[in-house]
Amino acid sequence: MRSVLDASLRQAAVNTFEQLVFLLPDIPPDESQRALPVMAVASIAFRGPAAGLLQVHACEGLLSRLAGNMLGEELDDEALQLDALGEIANIICGQVFPHLDPFRAFEQQPPQVSASGSTVPRLLEPSASIELGLECSRADVMLWIFEDAA
Amino acid sequence: MNVLVVDDSAVMRAVIARTLEMSGLPLRSVHQAANGSQALELLRDEQVDLLLLDISMPVMRGDELLERVRAEARLTDLPVIVLSSERSGERIARLEALGAEFLRKPFTPEQLRSVVLNISRVPDAFSA
Numbered sequence: 001m002r003s004v005l006d007a008s009l010r011q012a013a014v015n016t017f018e019q020l021v022f023l024l025p026d027i028p029p030d031e032s033q034r035a036l037p038v039m040a041v042a043s044i045a046f047r048g049p050a051a052g053l054l055q056v057h058a059c060e061g062l063l064s065r066l067a068g069n070m071l072g073e074e075l076d077d078e079a080l081q082l083d084a085l086g087e088i089a090n091i092i093c094g095q096v097f098p099h100l101d102p103f104r105a106f107e108q109q110p111p112q113v114s115a116s117g118s119t120v121p122r123l124l125e126p127s128a129s130i131e132l133g134l135e136c137s138r139a140d141v142m143l144w145i146f147e148d149a150a
Numbered sequence: 151m152n153v154l155v156v157d158d159s160a161v162m163r164a165v166i167a168r169t170l171e172m173s174g175l176p177l178r179s180v181h182q183a184a185n186g187s188q189a190l191e192l193l194r195d196e197q198v199d200l201l202l203l204d205i206s207m208p209v210m211r212g213d214e215l216l217e218r219v220r221a222e223a224r225l226t227d228l229p230v231i232v233l234s235s236e237r238s239g240e241r242i243a244r245l246e247a248l249g250a251e252f253l254r255k256p257f258t259p260e261q262l263r264s265v266v267l268n269i270s271r272v273p274d275a276f277s278a
Contacts, residue, residue, distance in 0.1 A: 015256065016256055019256035019257070019258065020255075020256040067161050070161055071161065071164055071165060071168065072168070079160075080160060080161055083159050083160050083161045084159075087159040087161055087162050090159070090206065090235065091255045091256055092235075093235070094234060094255070095235050097236065104240070105236075105240045105242070106236075108206050108236075109206075110158060110206060110207070110208050
């Protein structure tokens with residue numbers, strides 16, 4: 001099950017970063033990308049056929065690229081940078097749902113975005129995860145399934 | 151054509167507005183709203199020819215907005231495109247029953263242009 005979820009998460013994350021942000025992910029990231037600290041986290045809680053949480057961790061150097069690439073211009077506004085990270089998490093999450101249950105609807109909460117790595121529930125091993133090297137930075141995408149209603 | 155873009159992400163609204171402006175479509179204006187409640191006010195105050203909306207939003211969700219829109223006589227036939235990463239489920243079926251077209255996020259500028267052309271029945275001269 002873990003490998004199926006990992007593949008689904010990988011496909012959704014790669015597709016989103018390529019099409020929305022125009023960044024081609026390197027998987028796995030190289031050593032310099034792996035060494036970068038997490039600077040912001042977007043979290044999306046969901047419930048329905050399964051309940052869980054999806055997080056996208058943006059490492060140093062990535063936030064400024066996200067909104068900038070999406071809009072095609074330099075953006076120093078931190079609120080817009082965090083908004084872009086939340087939307088990326090939102091879109092990845094929506095693409096994962098059909099892999100969890102192709103027929104029933106999920107309730108997806110609006111993204112909660114924090115400019116720190118403090119909201120990471122590291123005590124729990126994620127149900128699926130993928131690390132993406134993105135030019136000079138890195139994004140980690142993690143999925144926790146807390147409860148399967150099926 | 152007057153378009154209203156409804157999405158809780160300011161960046162996504164800007165991306166959609168910019169994509170529309172660069173599409174070559176005959177746009178007169180692109181209004182923006184961050185949720186369904188703001189959108190409903192704009193729809194009552196402005197002439198809108200096309201509604202582009204997200205589903206997951208605070209205050210009033212996209213599916214709730216569309217139900218309210220369809221209940222207003224003036225807006226019963228308003229063309230609506232739902233932009234969402236959701237791909238299946240009861241909510242999508244309900245939106246389809248309310249006459250919405252769908253475009254999955256993430257989308258390319260060509261995909262957005264194509265679905266707008268299709269639903270808004272813009273003359274062929276603009277589709278070249």
